[in-house]
Amino acid sequence: MTVRAKKNLGQHFLTDKNIAHKIVSSLQNKDIKQVLEVGPGMGVLTQFLLEDKGLQTFVVEIDRESVAYLHEHYPELGDRVISGDFLKMNLMEYLHGPFSLIGNFPYNISSQIFFRVLEYRNQVPEVVGMLQKEVAERITAGPGSKTYGILSVLLQAWYDIEYLFTVHENVFSPPPKVKSAVIRLTRNKVESLGCDEKLLFTIVKQSFNQRRKMLRNSLKGLVPEIDKVDKSWLSRRPEQLSVQEFVALAREIEKVLHA
Incomplete structure (x- = not known):
């Protein structure tokens, strides 16, 4: 057989x-x-x-x-x-x-x-x-x-x-x-990323689904008050961010969304 x-x-x-x-x-x-x-x-x-x-x-x-x-x-x-x-x-x-x-x-x-x-x-x-x-x-x-x-x-x-x-x-x-x-x-040894993991997933997905756009444009649908996010992130494209930087960005967006 x-x-x-x-x-x-x-x-x-x-x-x-x-x-x-x-x-x-x-x-x-x-x-x-x-x-x-x-x-x-x-x-x-x-x-x-x-x-x-x-x-x-x-x-x-x-x-x-x-x-x-x-x-x-x-x-x-x-x-x-x-x-x-x-x-x-x-x-x-x-x-x-x-x-x-x-x-x-x-x-x-x-x-x-x-x-x-x-x-x-x-x-x-x-x-x-x-x-x-x-x-x-x-x-x-x-x-x-x-x-x-x-x-x-x-x-x-x-x-x-x-x-x-x-x-x-x-x-x-x-x-x-x-x-x-x-x-x-x-x-690896990471037990917690120290951010909202669902939000991180959404940010990563949304960023790379429009990977040619700067983060200011790809994330504004997710974060209506995008300009409250540190400007140094907004002129970058997703492939320019390391894993740790995506985690840091998620923490910052979390603060803006819950302000």
């Missing part, structure tokens, strides 16, 4: 076991005893995760054909094969305590997966993910870069992020039209 890749699920199955092993070996935090794999497909990463007997492996898969395959080929997973949509489920129903996250993430939902990581950031100390190279570069980009954006700022506020290696399209079935990359996120 094999599983046919479904275009609507963004499935591209990794076929190179050496790369699969390299991805799994990129998990470094040996203190974490649970791992959740997103979109295991036919288990090319799963087989290496299961080799570590001190690690409890869970997999979440939306494709019923893949779920049946995993039950047949990896019976030791038992009820740790979770059939459902990672983007919608309450993970705390299945995992208790901290867990690492790993996966060959479907291209069409990779950004949404990272937004979920942010929701569970206090339970997820480490993430190793393979995704579209372009998105990987966006997440790891720093200020001043054309690829620096919403995910860069929000993820880097909570995680140290490393671009590990590039993966060629010919090691997938079917081959995608773009290259892939593997990145690692390691939770």
Whole structure:
């Protein structure tokens, strides 16, 4: 039995076991005893995760054909094969305590997966993910870069992020039209940003949705009294602000909104 890749699920199955092993070996935090794999497909990463007997492996898969395959080929997973949509489920129903996250993430939902990581950031100390190279570069980009954006700022506020290696399209079935990359996120020591996090998210999103505009123009819909914000911020564009500067801006806007 094999599983046919479904275009609507963004499935591209990794076929190179050496790369699969390299991805799994990129998990470094040996203190974490649970791992959740997103979109295991036919288990090319799963087989290496299961080799570590001190690690409890869970997999979440939306494709019923893949779920049946995993039950047949990896019976030791038992009820740790979770059939459902990672983007919608309450993970705390299945995992208790901290867990690492790993996966060959479907291209069409990779950004949404990272937004979920942010929701569970206090339970997820480490993430190793393979995704579209372009998105990987966006997440790891720093200020001043054309690829620096919403995910860069929000993820880097909570995680140290490393671009590990590039993966060629010919090691997938079917081959995608773009290259892939593997990145690692390691939770930093920040417990609180000291600002209204929902407001920060809104500011970052609104700024980058109009990234060519100066902050004075992109944020005036959010802050009617924008001119009460320190003028030194207002003539800048979003890609010119570091993560820490976005946090400082959020604190200042919070004061203006509640004045």
